[in-house]
Amino acid sequence: MDQLEPEPHPRDLIAGLEKGLQVIEAFDQERSRLTIAEVAERTGLTRAAARRYLITLTHLGYMRHENKQFSLTPAVLRLGQSYLHSARLPRIVQPLLYRLAYSLEEAASCGVLDDDQLVCVAAVSAGRLVSTTLQPGTRVPAYCTANGRIxxxxxxxxxxDNFLARAEPEQITSHTIVNKERLALEIARAGEQGYALVDQELELGLRTIAVPLRNFRGETVAAMNISVHAGRISAGQMVERCLPAMLKIQVELGALL
Incomplete structure (x- = not known):
């Protein structure tokens, strides 16, 4: 929601829809199968309410029920596809992302912030699949990714400051920066130099450089990155080889967004 808009009145909100979406979001990579009691615990619902939501979602085809456990079905992907097919940003970015990736012969992606996570909305592998996280719809922590940091x-x-206050950085790899003071410095450095370079903080072997994507008003609306295997290209070589091409695409997209 636009920060200039007032908060909606509670009577204008549909609590059932909000809670139903919370039930869907209770499932993740670590907990792909949940019981009614576990869903209730993760959402704050009563067991009776959680049961009704799960039964309804199963009836609609978004859940399956087996051995007292529920799991999501591929039908949930329709929700994400609706965004990817209708949103303006992925449609505009994808062709230029394709050109960037194939000109450098490296993987490229575009992402946006969603609370404290980075969500990939467009990606091109250019024949190099360096990470499974570089796929539309994937969500990763913002603090340890180049797109997230920029x-x-x-x-x-x-x-x-609010982000850093509530963040609980995890040591995902031996390279992950978890000290909040150092994270603040890295975020500030990214802003000053106009790009972020993250070296194996999300995955070992994954080195990424990102630049912001701004609309015609100068507002940052997304970020674009190039990802490589750390064994092939050094950090310095990434800046020298990839950044000029990324900045050209950045300018072109600025006229379109």
């Missing part, structure tokens, strides 16, 4: 750098200082 997007955080575009936020007002107060929002960055």
């Amino acid at each position: 997007l955080l750098a575009s936020l007002p200082r107060a929002k960055v």
Whole structure:
């Protein structure tokens, strides 16, 4: 929601829809199968309410029920596909992302912030599948990704401070920066230099460089990155080889967004 718009009145909100979506979001990579009691615990619903939502979602085809456990079905992907097919950003970015990826012969992707996570909305592998996270719809922590860091750098200082205050960085790899003071410095550095370079903080062997994508008003609306295997290209070589091409695409997209 636009920050200039007032908060909606509670009577204008449909609580059932909100809770139904919370039930869907209770399932993730770590917990792909849940019982009624587990869904109730993860959503704050009563067992009776959780049961009704799960039965309804099963009836609609979004869940399957087996051995007292529920799991999501592929029908849930329709929700994400609706965004990818209807949203303006992926449609505009994809052709230029394709050109960038194949000109450099590297994988490229575009992402946006969703709360404290980075969501991939477009990706081109260019024949190099360096990470399974570089797929439309995937969600990864913003603090340890190049796209996430450059997007955080575009936020007002107060929002960055709030992000760091509530963040609980995990040591995903031996390279992951978890110290909040150092994270603040890395975010500030990304903003000052106009790009973020993250070296194996999300996955070992994955090195990524990202730039912000701004609309014609100068507002940052997304981020674009190039990802390589760390064994092939050094950090310095990435900046020298990839950044100029990325900045050209950045300018072209600025006239379209």
